[in-house]
Amino acid sequence: xxxxxxxxxxxxxxxxxxxxxxxxxxxxxxxxxxxxxxxxxxxxxxxxxxxxxxxxxxxx
Numbered sequence: 875x876x877x878x879x880x881x882x883x884x885x886x887x888x889x890x891x892x893x894x895x896x897x898x899x900x901x902x903x904x905x906x907x908x909x910x911x912x913x914x915x916x917x918x919x920x921x922x923x924x925x926x927x928x929x930x931x932x933x934x
């Protein structure tokens with residue numbers, strides 16, 4: 875398989891993870907779970923962990 879086919883997907887996932895980590899670190903007060911656990915959940919269960927954080931775990 876050609877790596878150039880997967881490169882956009884890899885870059886998209888890395889930018890998504892970076893966005894989530896920066897967002898969690900900038901809003902240290904989160905709902906339901908500590909901020910460090912949200913980072914672990916978001917990185918391990920892509921993309922659903924990040925979506926759940928953005929919908930439920932984020933303090934507004």
